[in-house]
Amino acid sequence: MASRGVALVTGAGLLLCDWPRTAVAVNDVSSKSENLDELVEEIKxxxxxxxxxxxxxxxxxxRAMIEQVVKQHGSLDVMVANAAILGKEAPFIETTAEQWDRILAVNARGSFLCYKYAGIQMINQGRGGRIIGASSLAGKQVIQPSLTAYSASKFAVRGLTQAxxxxxxxxxxxxxxxAPGAIDTPMRRCNFAYSMTAENYPTPSVVGSAVRGERLEQVADQHFLLPVEMHWMTGRF
Known part of the structure; x- marks a missing residue:
C-alpha cells in the first residue's frame, strides 16, 4: 500500500495508535525517551x-520539532496535538497559580503552538493537510470537581480548533x-487512587467504552479524520 503521508503525534510516550499506511514521527518530553524508543520499534x-x-x-x-520531522521524512501531512497533562486533583480555591500556568502551558499553549507551526508547514507545502487536537469530554462539560485547570485547558482546545x-x-x-471520556492510562492512574469503573466513576453516563479499553484508538478513533473522503469536515470536536 502506498503511504498516505507523514504524521506527527505529540505526547506519544504513553500510548500507541495504529495508523496504517502512514509514516509516523512520535514526540514526548525527554523523560519519556525510552517509551518512545519502544513505540518507534513497534511502528517500524x-x-x-x-x-x-x-x-x-x-x-x-x-518549531524545531516540525523542522526535524520534515527533514527526516520530507513533509508533514497530519499533525496530532495529543500531548497533555492532567495535574493533581485540587478544589477550585486551592488550585495554585503555578498549577494553573503549567497545565494551561502544556494543554492550551502547546496545542496552539503545534497547530501554528504545523499550519505554517502545510501552507508552505501547498497540498492541504490534517490537524487533530486532543480535547476531552471535560472540554465540553465539566464532568467532575477538582480539575479546574484541566477542564479550562480542554475548553480552550475547542476554541483553538474552530479558530x-x-x-x-x-x-x-x-x-x-x-473528545474522549476518561481512559485508563498511566497518566490517569498516577493522579487518581480509585480504579476506573462505571460503578465508581463520578459521571457514569459519560464513561461508556472508556472504562472497557486501555488504548486511545478504542475510544476515539482518529482514523475517521484522516481519509480523503473526510476532507470536508473541519472545526469539529
Missing part, C-alpha cells in the same frame, strides 16, 4: 518512524479535535 514493523523529544509548551522547541479551522480552511487544511 509496518512503516517508517522516528522520535523527537520536545516540550510542546516551548515555542522554539515546537484554526476558519483560517486554515482556504489552504485545504482541516482542523478537528477528538
Amino acid at each position: 514493523k509496518g512503516r517508517g518512524s522516528s522520535k523527537c523529544t520536545a516540550d510542546v509548551s516551548q515555542d522554539e522547541e515546537v 484554526a479551522a476558519l483560517e486554515f480552511g482556504p489552504h485545504g487544511i482541516t482542523v478537528n479535535a477528538y
